[in-house]
Amino acid sequence: MKLTTFLATAFLATSALAAPPAYTKPNSQPPAPQPPAPKINFDLIGFAASNPIGRTTGGAGGKVWNVFNETQLVQAVKGNTPKIVILHGDKPLKLAKRLFPGANTSLYGAGKGAEITGSGITVANTTNVIIRNLKISKILDNDGITLTNSTRVWVDHCEFASEFSQEIGPDTYDGQLDIVRASDWVTVSWNYFHDHWKSSLVGNSDVLRDVDFGHLHITYHHNYWRNSGTRGPAGRFGHQHVYNNFYEDFHYQAIHSRSDNQVLVEANVFRGDTREALSTYGLVIPEDSPNTSPLGDEEIDGFANLGAKNDWGPASINITQVGNFTKAPYKYSLTPLKEVISVVKKNAGLGKVRF
Ligand SMILES: *[C@@H]1O[C@H](CO)[C@@H](O)[C@H](O)[C@H]1NC(C)=O
Ligand SMILES: *[C@@H]1O[C@H](CO)[C@@H](O)[C@H](O)[C@H]1NC(C)=O
Ligand SMILES: *[C@@H]1O[C@H](CO)[C@@H](O)[C@H](O)[C@H]1NC(C)=O
Ligand SMILES: *[C@@H]1O[C@H](CO)[C@@H](O)[C@H](O)[C@H]1NC(C)=O
Ligand SMILES: *[C@@H]1O[C@H](CO)[C@@H](O)[C@H](O)[C@H]1NC(C)=O
Ligand SMILES: *[C@@H]1O[C@H](CO)[C@@H](O)[C@H](O)[C@H]1NC(C)=O
Numbered sequence: 001m002k003l004t005t006f007l008a009t010a011f012l013a014t015s016a017l018a019a020p021p022a023y024t025k026p027n028s029q030p031p032a033p034q035p036p037a038p039k040i041n042f043d044l045i046g047f048a049a050s051n052p053i054g055r056t057t058g059g060a061g062g063k064v065w066n067v068f069n070e071t072q073l074v075q076a077v078k079g080n081t082p083k084i085v086i087l088h089g090d091k092p093l094k095l096a097k098r099l100f101p102g103a104n105t106s107l108y109g110a111g112k113g114a115e116i117t118g119s120g121i122t123v124a125n126t127t128n129v130i131i132r133n134l135k136i137s138k139i140l141d142n143d144g145i146t147l148t149n150s151t152r153v154w155v156d157h158c159e160f161a162s163e164f165s166q167e168i169g170p171d172t173y174d175g176q177l178d179i180v181r182a183s184d185w186v187t188v189s190w191n192y193f194h195d196h197w198k199s200s201l202v203g204n205s206d207v208l209r210d211v212d213f214g215h216l217h218i219t220y221h222h223n224y225w226r227n228s229g230t231r232g233p234a235g236r237f238g239h240q241h242v243y244n245n246f247y248e249d250f251h252y253q254a255i256h257s258r259s260d261n262q263v264l265v266e267a268n269v270f271r272g273d274t275r276e277a278l279s280t281y282g283l284v285i286p287e288d289s290p291n292t293s294p295l296g297d298e299e300i301d302g303f304a305n306l307g308a309k310n311d312w313g314p315a316s317i318n319i320t321q322v323g324n325f326t327k328a329p330y331k332y333s334l335t336p337l338k339e340v341i342s343v344v345k346k347n348a349g350l351g352k353v354r355f
Contacts, residue, residue, distance in 0.1 A: 040347050044154050046187040046189070047187055050330035053152065055152075058106030059085070059104055059105050060106070062104065064086065069093070070096065073087060077101040080104055082104040082105075084106045085106065087110060087114040088114060092135075096118065098121065098122050099122070104128050105128075106130040106132070107130070107131050108130075108134070111354060112351040113133045113134065113159070113351050114134055115135035119142070124149060125150065130153070130154045131155050132155075133350055133352075135350055136158065136160050139174075141174070143174045144160050146175075148183060149182055150183050151185050152185050156190055156191070156353070157348070157349065159349045160194070160199075161196060170287065171291060182211050185217055187219045188219065190347060190349070190352065194225070196229070197228065199228050199229075202235035202238055206299045208236075208237070216237060216261075217239045218239075218240045219240070220240060222244045227248070230253050230288040231253075232250050233255065234255075236259035236260075239261075243307070244268065246341050247268065248271045249273045249274065250315075251287075252285060254270065254274060258280070259299045260303070261303070263278075263323075264306075264307055264326070264327070265278055265310060267308040267334045269311045269313065269337065270314070275316065283296045283299070284297040284298075301321050302323075304321075
């Protein structure tokens, strides 16, 4: 400390100890207004925004379709011309068939959010799709949302839920959001993933190296994961930047990087009953896929790099190989670690962005 600074500090400390003034001047200034709470930035950031093939824009500038039933929804998301499809409804819409959005589509839940159940969404062989403010619940025999052979996708402020219990086990439901077959340039932000065993798989087989290697660039940020089993996310052959997520009771294993996958993991918080927050050990643990092999399934290890400090809570980590994904190739700002729980719980899921 410089001497002048020291003297100033000493003087302030002394005057603070002095007796309080007997009265306040009647026309003294009112207290300075508090600066407004910093605005949370819900803009698209990460790999779906910054990538070599162009920012994800969905249906921006296209026709707006307000839809209320399955027939209208199926019709509206078809084709590749830019379109914004807003699903309305207070009750869950039970889809009879999976929904296949075309390229240049934004699909939004109206108001406080819309819900689909029965069948989920497959984004296949396409590009430039945005899904926001939609709840996807209890999809049997398939994923909630699958991205396959697709690029530039943003899944934001959605909610995914089914059930989690020992009776239900890992295979009653499939994934909540699985990203496979060379899909690339994806951002998964501000979603609420809960009550489900196997959450988000990236790359769905260790024999697909030739298909997947060099793809699967995904940013996962500010998601709230609660009461889940495995795959938060689990990646093979790609690169995932996982930051500012909050995990609560993610029971067995949250972030798994295997089969030469690379993760950059920073400023995430883990609480509650979570055994393992992060692992690069190739073993696919028996709690994930007990039917493949009761002892788990051996794959080669992945890589992990740690950026800004994480708060692992009671969970352990097992980093067997440090990789070279040391820095995300885009601009983003980190929520301070101490604020992650409150910011994520308050702002993830439905009804935070309105359409
Ligand atoms: C869907 O809504 C439209 C517009 O209200 C209506 O014309 C159509 O009959 C509805 N279709 C079904 C299958 O309910
Ligand atoms: C998406 O829309 C843009 C702008 O209209 C168009 O140039 C592009 O071909 C569309 N993409 C596909 C896959 O059709
Ligand atoms: C995606 O493309 C592949 C290869 O052309 C095809 O087999 C598959 O049916 C397509 N999927 C969808 C949903 O269109
Ligand atoms: C991937 O999608 C493209 C269209 O975008 C298609 O031409 C290609 O056949 C698909 N590849 C596979 C393996 O499905
Ligand atoms: C961590 O990884 C090593 C391999 O490097 C493995 O032997 C060990 O069992 C792993 N620990 C856990 C808890 O999985
Ligand atoms: C990063 O590491 C992987 C795995 O060792 C390697 O295949 C790749 O070439 C490396 N990339 C760079 C840019 O060094």
